[in-house]
Amino acid sequence: MDADFGEDGGAMERFETASLPIMAGQRVRATVLSHHPWGVIAQIADYDQVGASVDMIEQFSRTTVGDEELRSLFPAVGTEIDAVVEQVRRWSPPAWVRLSIRPKDLESFGWPCDFCGRRAVLSAGGDGLVMDVRSNDGPGSHTVIAHRTCLADRVDPGRIGERARALAVGRRST
Template identity: 65%
Template sequence: MERFETESLALMPGQKVRARVLAHHPWGVTVEIVGYENAGLTASVDMIQQFSRTTSSYDELLGLFPPTGSQIDAVIEQISRWHPPVSVRLSIRPADLESLVWSCDFCGEPIELSPGGDALVLDSRSNDGPGSHTLISHRRCLAERIHPENGGERARALTVGKAH
């Protein structure tokens, strides 16, 4: 058994994906992410969480469910790699597809996860065993928590992924 599942590491919060709807459930839909069909991960869209506040009836909410077998545009909200299988939660809200905003795990303030935003996605792993945990951070929040004498790592936290 591999210590860390690695195929899903290419997926991260804020990333746009295509997904194929597999089944309807009372709470939403299960999907497979196109290109990751054999990766051994589960993926879903919680339709009630995303749309129940904007619909006036359960029938109206059901009308928003994408048809089984259809492909949809989605954005990754969360990934859980704590234990197998990897679980991916997607959003299909139009606003999230334009710009996914989440909360910084350090300061709690909003942060844009979409390309061009100021978010860093941190995957923490133990050297003792499998599983990992994803944290979302503003660049400055991470940089402020790095020891002042480690200036190189502070500088990298402020610039990683930015075009030079």
């Protein structure tokens, strides 16, 4: 764990540093480690210190008829799967990643904007931003999802550069 220093000068442990490069909407490869009644535990390639899971009931139970059909969708243990990061939870150790393997999410992943509630597309080229909210008071963080325009509209109008960066961050210049 990496140590940061709080206001009192004392070291605080930041457990979530290994997961910081991982963000909602990112495509990843993962290996299925085990099956559970609700879904699977997986290991994201190159992120040994970060836990991950796929909630198969949440993702597929509305589209299947019965437990047997749902269980048939579980990827086999040892299988390498394509997935998209749905959520990263860094509230308490260990950091945990919820993955989606829904075909539609692999194509284009969206999540409700925390400002307006409408779907923000977090896949490459989308209209959404992922913000990691942290405090100097201690470890842990929270993710906020926003449309570029929702964030820019909430930045002080006098902060023209900040508004422009909210609209441009991650965009390729042509």
